[in-house]
Amino acid sequence: MNARTVYFTGGTEEGFFTAVFDGYNQPNAYLTSEKNLQLGLGENLIRVQPDMEKVARVERKIKGLDARAIGDVRLALRHRDEDREQVAFLYVRQLVKTGKSVRGMLSVEGVRRMMDLRGQVLNEVHRLKGFLRFSETNEGVLYAPCSPDHDDVDLLASHFVARLNAPFVIHDVWRRKALLYDGRECIVAAVGDAEIVESEREKYFSSLWKKYYQSVNIAERKNLTQQKNYMPVRYWQFLNELS
Amino acid sequence: MIDQTRLKILVDGAKYDVSCSSSGSARRNSADGVGNAAFGGICHSFTQDGRCISLLKILLSNDCAFDCKYCPNRRSADVPRAHAAPEEICELVMEFYRRNYIEGLFLSSAVYQNPDYTMELLLRTVRLLREEYRFNGYIHLKGIPHADEALTRAAARYADRMSYNLELPSEQSLKLLAPQKTKASVLTPMGVLQTGREEAAALWKARTGKTERKGRGKFLPAGQTTQMIVGASPETDGKILRLSESLYRKFSLKRVYFSSYVPVVKDPLLPTVSAGLLREHRLYQADWLMRFYGFDSAEIVGEGENLAVEYDPKCAWALKNMHLFPVEINRADVETLLRVPGIGAKGAYKIVSARRFAKLTFEDLQKMRIVLKRARHFITCDGKFYGADNEERVRTALAVAERLDGAKQLSFFDGDEGGLLRKSERQSISLSVLDGTKNFLLHSTPSIAKSALDGQF
Ligand code: SF4
Numbered sequence: 001m002n003a004r005t006v007y008f009t010g011g012t013e014e015g016f017f018t019a020v021f022d023g024y025n026q027p028n029a030y031l032t033s034e035k036n037l038q039l040g041l042g043e044n045l046i047r048v049q050p051d052m053e054k055v056a057r058v059e060r061k062i063k064g065l066d067a068r069a070i071g072d073v074r075l076a077l078r079h080r081d082e083d084r085e086q087v088a089f090l091y092v093r094q095l096v097k098t099g100k101s102v103r104g105m106l107s108v109e110g111v112r113r114m115m116d117l118r119g120q121v122l123n124e125v126h127r128l129k130g131f132l133r134f135s136e137t138n139e140g141v142l143y144a145p146c147s148p149d150h151d152d153v154d155l156l157a158s159h160f161v162a163r164l165n166a167p168f169v170i171h172d173v174w175r176r177k178a179l180l181y182d183g184r185e186c187i188v189a190a191v192g193d194a195e196i197v198e199s200e201r202e203k204y205f206s207s208l209w210k211k212y213y214q215s216v217n218i219a220e221r222k223n224l225t226q227q228k229n230y231m232p233v234r235y236w237q238f239l240n241e242l243s
Numbered sequence: 244m245i246d247q248t249r250l251k252i253l254v255d256g257a258k259y260d261v262s263c264s265s266s267g268s269a270r271r272n273s274a275d276g277v278g279n280a281a282f283g284g285i286c287h288s289f290t291q292d293g294r295c296i297s298l299l300k301i302l303l304s305n306d307c308a309f310d311c312k313y314c315p316n317r318r319s320a321d322v323p324r325a326h327a328a329p330e331e332i333c334e335l336v337m338e339f340y341r342r343n344y345i346e347g348l349f350l351s352s353a354v355y356q357n358p359d360y361t362m363e364l365l366l367r368t369v370r371l372l373r374e375e376y377r378f379n380g381y382i383h384l385k386g387i388p389h390a391d392e393a394l395t396r397a398a399a400r401y402a403d404r405m406s407y408n409l410e411l412p413s414e415q416s417l418k419l420l421a422p423q424k425t426k427a428s429v430l431t432p433m434g435v436l437q438t439g440r441e442e443a444a445a446l447w448k449a450r451t452g453k454t455e456r457k458g459r460g461k462f463l464p465a466g467q468t469t470q471m472i473v474g475a476s477p478e479t480d481g482k483i484l485r486l487s488e489s490l491y492r493k494f495s496l497k498r499v500y501f502s503s504y505v506p507v508v509k510d511p512l513l514p515t516v517s518a519g520l521l522r523e524h525r526l527y528q529a530d531w532l533m534r535f536y537g538f539d540s541a542e543i544v545g546e547g548e549n550l551a552v553e554y555d556p557k558c559a560w561a562l563k564n565m566h567l568f569p570v571e572i573n574r575a576d577v578e579t580l581l582r583v584p585g586i587g588a589k590g591a592y593k594i595v596s597a598r599r600f601a602k603l604t605f606e607d608l609q610k611m612r613i614v615l616k617r618a619r620h621f622i623t624c625d626g627k628f629y630g631a632d633n634e635e636r637v638r639t640a641l642a643v644a645e646r647l648d649g650a651k652q653l654s655f656f657d658g659d660e661g662g663l664l665r666k667s668e669r670q671s672i673s674l675s676v677l678d679g680t681k682n683f684l685l686h687s688t689p690s691i692a693k694s695a696l697d698g699q700f
């Protein structure tokens with residue numbers, strides 16, 4: 001039996017692309033990140049340090065074969081699935097082997113898995129655009145806590161920067177990170193707990209929203225299953241109209 | 244500031260308008276403004292009845308001079324009346340929007356005093372919202388029948404979408420149930436707005452040499468919609484669909500909404516029972532076939548008939564056209580695949596792209612999560628047939644499939660977990676290949692269709 005050679009990264013994109021470079025010719029390569037690292041008997045463990053030259057080479061190779069593949073891979077790497085690095089790695093291999101875009105090759109399992117991961121991340125980003133709730137603090141900052149399945153709060157930056165002309169914070173409370181916008185610049189930062197003092201105005205409009213939510217319902221047509229299908233319960237804890 | 248009591252009254256009066264879609268506009272924010280519009284629309288919450296909340300749906304006033312029989316706001320009704328000042332509406336929109344509760348505003352009003360007076364108030368509100376409050380989010384404005392044409396055109400400069408609701412599918416029913424409205428009072432402003440859209444598009448073309456980009460037009464970028472109440476009057480589904488089709492053709496409507504009648508008002512002229520959601524659902528399915536799948540109303544149902552209850556309209560059509568099936572999955576063109584029961588736009592797209600790499604088998608389709616319980620009776624995979632061997636059995640199988648699905652809001656995008664169709668994918672399933680006469684039906688893209696399915700009815 002051939003033991004796996006496990007390449008593990010710090011969990012960054014650069015680490016991943018470096019690992020693709022290092023592991024490409026190793027038939028039993030398995031790519032993962034240190035957070036999800038599980039030790040098997042007799043496996044070779046290799047810690048991968050990001051190497052920007054290797055990253056650039058891998059990216060160039062991928063882009064040459066399919067301009068959209070890099071974006072697809074980057075999205076998939078945000079998925080919470082523990083196999084995400086491996087799925088993305090096998091996808092890159094398939095791409096190089098085929099020599100042209102494989103996005104449509106949906107009868108191949110590896111391609112399907114990769115596109116599923118990508119799709120689920122995009123889907124969540126779309127949902128968050130609707131389901132985030134900001135409350136206004138005493139200082140006039142808009143604050144939205146959330147707990148997404150995937151590591152994707154920074155993908156919301158352009159959407160909200162384009163709309164809101166106020167500083168805002170989107171806080172991934174589970175990953176303890178936040179997207180911060182000060183009115184000019186957007187950054188992602190590690191944060192701990194947030195302490196929020198809501199303004200009187202905030203309470204007033206929050207209660208009006210709750211009233212609106214109740215009033216717009218048509219009681220004769222109750223359909224809780226459909227409500228939950230469209231708005232999964234795991235998002236509810238952050239929706240003020242439901243708490 | 245508006246208070247809870249008035250908010251409730253003004254929302255109660257507006258909520259039976261089913262349209263809440265925020266799609267079709269790609270309005271951009273300005274440097275000092277707030278908001279923009281997402282072309283595919285965004286749902287912000289869902290009510291207990293399972294409908295999407297995307298827009299703040301509210302009336303300026305519920306104090307009506309008209310007396311439509313079915314309406315809780317009618318003049319003769321004994322209900323509490325309320326008004327909101329334009330400034331109050333604007334403030335509410337701004338505060339809700341920045342908290343990300345909504346995509347924008349759906350504003351309408353009862354006919355307060357007279358049509359022109361009301362239309363002026365509506366116009367003042369949307370102008371204020373755009374010019375003073377610098378709001379660039381979505382605005383859907385419901386027009387007032389019989390109002391001055393100049394007011395209608397002026398309001399359209401500020402809105403993303405406007406709607407005049409037909410409410411009832413025939414002149415007789417209008418006469419009976421909505422005595423102050425006529426078909427003309429609704430269709431005339433629709434025509435005015437459509438002309439406005441065409442003029443704006445032509446002007447743009449003359450100036451820039453380019454066609455307006457979808458959702459970026461200067462005059463009602465998200466176009467017009469209308470709504471009909473189903474089941475308050477005796478018109479058949481066949482009649483309703485023909486009317487919808489002609490509205491799509493004449494006024495390039497983006498959507499016709501159907502609202503199944505709910506008896507909130509008692510009147511000897513009105514039915515005492517709800518029309519039921521299934522009928523509404525079937526109409527939406529049929530409407531879908533006309534807008535996205537290249538069907539004519541005549542193919543779907545006879546003028547004097549109603550849609551079948553046991554199966555969806557595509558199945559019903561296929562059962563009447565068994566001689567066209569089965570089709571070979573590895574060869575059939577997209578338009579043909581779209582006509583296979585159970586295969587939606589996303590499924591057709593998946594098949595077309597996957598078969599470029601390899602011949603597809605039945606198992607491949609399963610793995611690609613194409614739902615086959617209906618489709619299997621209408622396709623062959625590499626020459627092999629997996630369906631029932633006679634028509635009677637097919638019929639039974641389809642009826643069973645339908646019962647199992649419990650007529651829930653079926654997705655024409657079966658198996659589309661990923662949800663988002665990318666732009667290029669949209670193009671590859673675009674139906675523009677159909678002959679010219681049918682192109683009019685395809686103003687919307689599947690991604691908008693998808694958001695509609697996600698509950699933005
Ligand atoms: S015009 Fe008719 S439908 Fe509209 S609010 Fe007045 S009574 Fe109701």
